[in-house]
Each structure stands twice: as structure tokens, then as C-alpha cells.
Amino acid sequence: MFSSDTSWHDLALIPVDSNYDNDSDFFSADDSSDGTVSIAESVRDYVYENGRTYHAYHQGKYALPNDEQECSRLNLFHHLFRMRLDGELFIAPVKDPQRVLDIGTGTGVWAVDMAEEYPNAEITGNDLSPIQPTWTWPNVNFEIDDVELDWTHPDNHFDFIHIRSMMGSINNWDRLFEQAYRCIAPGGYIEFQDQAADPHCDDGTLPAHSSFARWMSLLRLSSTVTGRAFDIAPHIRGKLERAGFVGVHQRVYKWPIGGWPKDQKLKNIGRCSAHVAVDSLGAFAMGVLTRCYGWAKEDVDRLVGECEEELRGGAVVDPEMAGLGKVSGTKAGSETVPLVPLTGDVNRRMMHIYDNGYFVYARKPFPGEMEAAAKTPRRRRER
16 A cells, blocks of 8 residues: 655766866856845854854754855755756645745745745745745745754644755754654655765766765764764655655656766756855865864865865875875774875876765655555555
């Protein structure tokens, strides 16, 4: 009776466009502006660290900044998700929703677009930072809230709960989904969207010693300090099932970084993703590396610069070729994390990188539905 499946899309080897120019994928952050303003004076005293601002409400829970540069990145990331879904906002079979919750709404751009497409729905977006617009559709409401605390929403209240780009943000996903289950009406849906934080390549152009690979590894290892996993996406399906949701469906897409694919759709996604990736380097690294590993701002800037050079098709740092040997480090989990980034001169090479994007949705069963399924003979249920 209850299906649970995974569909894989665009997962064949991606043909490479040998004529593409990496530098054409990038443009200035000034080309993308954001007009958001805060909505609560009491939480506008942002924390200033290393040239970026961070949320003051429940300070330190979220590692990413909330300044204008980050708002621009989030808005472009929203556009990237819609490109990946051919313009759609979600993949769940939601019909005529009346109450929708957007967890970790950020700049509120998804909630605003949702309100425009469903004018009869009441859209609520919550976040730790008041960076949402004050002028928007009348059916949108923004709340400054911490979703890791006890939810105050009534039982069976929402028709749809949306969670996107929350890697490294949640300490206990099981508890989050338990609360979501309580607050979703029977027959309502929940959907998770995020990347796996595990970059790949199919042709060996992403060496393990690259600065970009090291940057990603450091983020994943930070969960041993913060308890907030970055590589959570592949585990969401099982967590939704354990929370009691049924009809769990998972779609996985290759998500190229850079305009190297020959396929025009993937090329466009890759170009947009390349700009988001460059903006994400410092956004993710500064808070995580300075707080978790004690790095100096200058060392973070250095690593970010190396990663950006690699993404643009520049030098890939090789410790052995640079003659640096082993670098002293600090333990995080079972791996040694360098205290400072490595540098060196190597030949220029292009990296054909992609991550996997996970889109997972599930439904809350109707009363008696689970009991009926339990009473149905197994052989009959599997037909």
C-alpha cells in the first residue's frame, strides 16, 4: 500500500564541452541585488565576525552569514533550484494547499513565489534572521523562530512543509521530522531539497588533494564538533520513514558546477551553480573554520582563494608537488584536519565537478490507514 522509491535522473556520464571557458561562468556579485530589510528591531543587532554578519537570535546555531552578499547568494540559489525543477517550486503532488510552512526561509524568496502561485494559501516562513521583505503578498507571514525548539503550531495544521538548503543547520533531524509529522494534517506532504555535499567527477579531474576537495571535507568533518551534518541529504529518506511518513519518493539529479557539460540544460545549470559555488566558499568556510578549528581569517581567505582559482580552471594545489610534506593538524573525528591550507605551484587544469541533488517528499497517512495496511496480507499489499 505504501510505496517508497528512488529515481535517478541525468546520472549517466555527462559529456564534456571541450570548448567551454570557465571564466565565462562567473560574474560579479554586484550584478545580483537584494532589497530585503529586517522585520524585528530586537534581533537586528547582528554579530560581526571576520568581515561578515551573523544572526543574533540564538547566536551561533547557524554557521552561515546573513549579510547582503549572503542574501544575494540565497536568491540566486533559489533560481538554481527552479532551473533544476524546470521552473517548479516542489515535486510533491500537492493540490490546492491552504497552509504551508517554509522552514529556514532565508530571504523568503521561495515563500513569496509560493504565495504568488497559490493566492488562497496561507504561507508561513521562519528563520533565525530577519532578512525577509516587509512588502510582499498579503498571504505571506514571516516569523523569527528556532525550529529546533518545541513547535507552537497546532496539531494537523499544515498541508505542506518545505525544507530546503539546511545542510549543516540541524542537530536532530529525527526530532524535527517528529514535530513536522505532528503539525502536518493527514494527507499532507513534506518535502526536503538539498545537495549531498559530496562532489564527484567522472574523469579524474577532481584530485583528492585539491583545495576544493579539502574545503568540502572540512565542512563534513565539522559535524564532529557542531553535531550538525552537512552530508545529511542521502539519509533523509530513511528518517522520514522512521518518523511515520508514507509514500516516500526520492529523486536524485547530477548537479554540475561550471558550464562544462555539452547538454544545454546542464550547461545552464552548471554556469549558475558555478557562481553560487564561488559565493558559497567563504560563506560556509569562515564561520565553520574559525569557530570549529580556530583558523585565522587570513588562512580561510587563502583557502577560499585557492578553491575559487580551481573552480575557474586554475591551479590545483598538490602538497607533494609543492614539496610541503605533512602539515600539522588537529583531530576531528578520525581524520587529521590541516590547521592552515596548503599551497603550491602546479599546472593549470579544468575540473568537471558535480554534486548530487536530493529531492525527497513524503505524506502523512490518514487515520486508520496504517492499521488497515497492517491487517492487509503482505502478498496482497505488494501487488
